[in-house]
Amino acid sequence: MTQSSIHESETRPLVLVIDDSIDVHRLLQARLRSEPLELVQATSGEAGLELARDRTPAIVLLDLDMPEMDGFEVLRALKDDPRTLHLPVIVLSGLQSPHDKVTAFDLGAVDYVTKPFDLTELKVRVRSALRVHQLLDMLAKRAQVDGLTGLYNRAHFDQRWPEAIATAKRHGRPLSIAMLDVDHFKSINDTYGHPAGDAVLQEVAEIVQNSSRASDIACRYGGEEFVIVMPDTSPEEAQVLCDRIRTTLEQTNWLKHPERTVTCCLGVAGCDGGEGPDSDEWLSKADQALYRAKTTGRNRVETTRLDGPQLAQTA
Amino acid sequence: MPGPHEDQNEPHNEPGNQSGDEPLKSEFGHDPEMLDLIELFVGELSERVSKLQEAWESGELEYVRMEAHRLKGAAPGYGFSPIGQVAGRLEHALTEASDTALTARVEAASEDFERLVNLCGRVAA
Numbered sequence: 145m146t147q148s149s150i151h152e153s154e155t156r157p158l159v160l161v162i163d164d165s166i167d168v169h170r171l172l173q174a175r176l177r178s179e180p181l182e183l184v185q186a187t188s189g190e191a192g193l194e195l196a197r198d199r200t201p202a203i204v205l206l207d208l209d210m211p212e213m214d215g216f217e218v219l220r221a222l223k224d225d226p227r228t229l230h231l232p233v234i235v236l237s238g239l240q241s242p243h244d245k246v247t248a249f250d251l252g253a254v255d256y257v258t259k260p261f262d263l264t265e266l267k268v269r270v271r272s273a274l275r276v277h278q279l280l281d282m283l284a285k286r287a288q289v290d291g292l293t294g295l296y297n298r299a300h301f302d303q304r305w306p307e308a309i310a311t312a313k314r315h316g317r318p319l320s321i322a323m324l325d326v327d328h329f330k331s332i333n334d335t336y337g338h339p340a341g342d343a344v345l346q347e348v349a350e351i352v353q354n355s356s357r358a359s360d361i362a363c364r365y366g367g368e369e370f371v372i373v374m375p376d377t378s379p380e381e382a383q384v385l386c387d388r389i390r391t392t393l394e395q396t397n398w399l400k401h402p403e404r405t406v407t408c409c410l411g412v413a414g415c416d417g418g419e420g421p422d423s424d425e426w427l428s429k430a431d432q433a434l435y436r437a438k439t440t441g442r443n444r445v446e447t448t449r450l451d452g453p454q455l456a457q458t459a
Numbered sequence: 460m461p462g463p464h465e466d467q468n469e470p471h472n473e474p475g476n477q478s479g480d481e482p483l484k485s486e487f488g489h490d491p492e493m494l495d496l497i498e499l500f501v502g503e504l505s506e507r508v509s510k511l512q513e514a515w516e517s518g519e520l521e522y523v524r525m526e527a528h529r530l531k532g533a534a535p536g537y538g539f540s541p542i543g544q545v546a547g548r549l550e551h552a553l554t555e556a557s558d559t560a561l562t563a564r565v566e567a568a569s570e571d572f573e574r575l576v577n578l579c580g581r582v583a584a
Contacts, residue, residue: 164525164529165529165532165533167500167529167532167533167534167536167537168529168532168533168536170496170499171496171533171536171537174492174493174496175492175536177492209525209528211525238528238531238532238547238550259531259532259533260531260532260533260534260535260536260540260543261532261536263536
């Protein structure tokens with residue numbers, strides 16, 4: 145992901161309405177038509193929970209007094225599920241006692257609008273909740289991005305890498321990971337200065353990003369190290385991609401220092417069938433492969449197959 | 460479960476108390492955005508009232524309470540505030556009397572039920 149891609153998307157935010165009254169759905173559909181949002185509707189608590197989990201709306205408008213599963217139960221279930229825990233919920237209810245309002249806020253609602261609702265008031269409350277949601281979303285995304293390169297940062301990698309392994313194991317799919325380290329980076333900094341070193345890191349990040357597929361997760365791991373998680377990719381395929389990164393960097397012309405050549409090493413570890421060790425050990429295997437590449441001449445790719453014979457390195 | 464309702468203290472000379480035969484028109488009758496919706500609401504109302512009466516006569520007061528709750532929330536949105544007010548009173552009466560015997564609940568809510576049926580019978584698109 146690059147810096148430019150972390151800006152809010154142009155898609156309309158999804159607003160989930162959970163209310164057993166078909167009238168309320170009709171009225172909201174008509175009255176919110178002019179707002180830049182998309183409505184999705186559920187007429188029971190159970191159906192609403194399912195939609196909240198599947199569609200991940202920007203906000204939820206929730207009725208309290210519904211037959212069978214009432215709004216309080218829905219609110220509890222939303223807050224008990226990590227997938228829906230952070231969804232902002234505006235209660236939209238005919239229940240007007242202070243006790244109901246306190247309970248709703250204690251359970252995690254962000255706002256409470258009483259029925260019959262004034263449509264103008266509801267519109268501005270929805271707008272306000274969407275604004276807050278978008279700002280929080282943007283902050284959350286920025287917290288996952290490396291400021292210098294625009295790639296995802298280490299925190300994002302730490303979260304996504306175990307998830308990628310779990311997904312690969314669950315579906316029996318291939319998975320590979322590559323660690324990249326810029327050769328002699330310290331001497332680049334010492335010779336040309338830190339701004340030049342930063343430019344190298346930015347160029348490497350761009351090459352990594354351009355070489356990766358949309359499903360890959362490219363991160364700056366720290367310093368001059370990068371890591372690429374490649375779902376649905378065998379070690380052989382990962383080696384091809386990594387070698388493309390290696391040669392692209394090697395052939396890069398540096399406008400300010402045309403005499404300079406920058407190279408890198410990559411260590412790959414992967415397997416085919418959804419097997420493999422845990423996340424730490426898997427990463428350690430990639431790191432060991434990277435170390436082999438460093439100690440056997442640099443400007444190389446070394447690959448470890450975790451479920452079969454070792455692959456030959458490329459240089 | 461719903462807590463006690465504390466917003467139902469309108470005096471009984473509110474519009475819902477009005478009797479008579481004059482048509483009840485929507486407050487949003489001049490809003491082009493709402494015309495189709497009002498027509499839909501009015502068109503479905505007689506069937507809703509029939510079901511409400513059946514439930515009332517067979518003592519299914521929880522159905523009556525839920526439908527009153529829905530009308531309280533929705534009718535003002537279509538521009539029929541008096542229906543919303545009376546539906547709110549009916550819901551309140553049934554909730555307040557929820558621990559009492561069926562006959563006592565019916566007695567407590569019958570006046571508001573009759574008002575609601577009367578008002579619903581007078582709506583016009």
